[in-house]
Amino acid sequence: MNDAQPSLLILSLSPLRRDPRVLKQINLFRDKYRVTTCGYGPAPDGVAEHIELDAACIGWPRDPKRLALRRYRDVYWSVAGVAEAYRLLRWRQFDAVLANDLNTVPLALSLDSRCGVHADLHEFGPKEHFDKPAWRVLVAPYMRWLCRTYLPRAASVTTVSDGIARQYGLDYGVRAAVVTNAAPYVEKSPRPTGSTIRLIHSAAGQRYRKIEDIIEAFRGIRAGIELDLIVMPNEPGYVAELRQLAEEVPAVRFRDPVPYEQLLDTVAEYDVAIAYLPPTNFNLAQALPNKFFEAVQARTGLIIGPSPAMVELVERHGLGAVAGDFSSASLREVLDSLTPELVDGWKQHADQAAEELSAEHQSRGWETAIGALLGPALDRQ
Structure with missing residues (x-):
């Protein structure tokens, strides 16, 4: 120094x-x-x-x-x-x-x-x-x-x-x-999607995030689609409710939170990240969160709600799908459309956009x- x-x-x-x-x-x-x-x-x-x-x-x-x-x-x-x-x-x-x-x-x-x-x-x-x-x-x-x-x-x-x-x-x-809250650039290659499409959603465990709506979208989902949740214990009572709800939905599992420095590699184990932020306040409506950019660097696809800042980047780069609204039904429509070939395309586009959407650039x-x-x-x- x-x-x-x-x-x-x-x-x-x-x-x-x-x-x-x-x-x-x-x-x-x-x-x-x-x-x-x-x-x-x-x-x-x-x-x-x-x-x-x-x-x-x-x-x-x-x-x-x-x-x-x-x-x-x-x-x-x-x-x-x-x-x-x-x-x-x-x-x-x-x-x-x-x-x-x-x-x-x-x-x-x-x-x-x-x-x-x-x-x-x-x-x-x-x-x-x-x-x-x-x-x-x-x-x-x-x-x-x-x-x-x-x-x-x-x-x-x-x-x-x-x-x-x-x-x-x-x-x-x-x-x-x-x-933006872009993640640092990581040299990584997209992982081919298998016959089971694995999704991840990581979030703070706060009631206004309505994580229960994501869980409900997986109730009775067809075979070959699974969700893992990483939820921080911000509101322990709410997280306990979510865990109890997930016990009724076989396609949904919880996994323990990981240190931030391990999060990107954890996301990279999956095929698609769900970055849903219901617009329950102004800042959430305008959000462009860390998890969005971590998914890009992890070379996973993205499913988002109609958050304007995220929609613009998803559509410009072909990173994933935009649900019609933040309801379980709209998310379920996107989930029903998933195929390994579609998801592989999203991953390739994430790879192509990773440098532009990195912290070093942003x-x-x-x-x-x-x-x-x-x-x-x-x-x-």
Whole structure:
């Protein structure tokens, strides 16, 4: 590590070693700049320095009284994770800061970096949990205040999909470039599809994802089509319900979650990945998730619902099938149409698109933004 390199702080109120998007940023910049990370959990590999936040210091507001009174500045600086990070960083200076998610942007701006702040927004913050009445009444106005007050002060902004970028522009006049959640490129050959077509769906175990509808689509399915589910235990009661339901559907099995670094190879054991995200909120409607890109690098086919960002890529590259809606019946129609020959075609198209849809290609928006910020620092060398 060269001490003369420009310094870049990558800031996220998340467990960094389990945050795929932040890890991509770290991998992209750790050899080019002197990267310091700040977030929860142990240091990511290859960084010059890591500032670990106390896991007990949560990164979101728990102050309903001040939220109701709209004392938003007090709300923000009383968030335990923000206060802890500020305490540890306030006397430090960096050439630039890469702030992940809306909840780090005011903190990043307060650090007075030499060359400015780039904001990477993983969601459309003001509508993140808009389906929950208490959140909609108390937290959404606070998130809108954060956007109005701080986003215009960021030197540059990126986000995860065209729909979310467009909304930030419409609502807050912020021009956001798009850096998708693409997976790193993997040199891999498509595996021929056998007589049994094996499907996989991996997801967080959260009720709003309606995983039960996927299970129901396999009830009474013809022989030769099987589904494995990898479901994280986010909501244990819900996951238990799913397991009980799957016991009634012989074509569906659960397998244990695997570490993130093993997930792509796990997906590659299958023929088709189901990337269903029912649009139960704005961010899910506009999503272009990790699992989509992991399937491409695994050289598997894809079955998706009519999510606009995913539809555009599936149809452009011939990666799989789009169900008419998010119902079990529509998914069942696609499943009934599957043949090994059809799936093999999807796999070949995934192989052809893998380089274009890789993190190395898609992450150029970050390289451009951070390079523009750190140009003056490089000139000083």
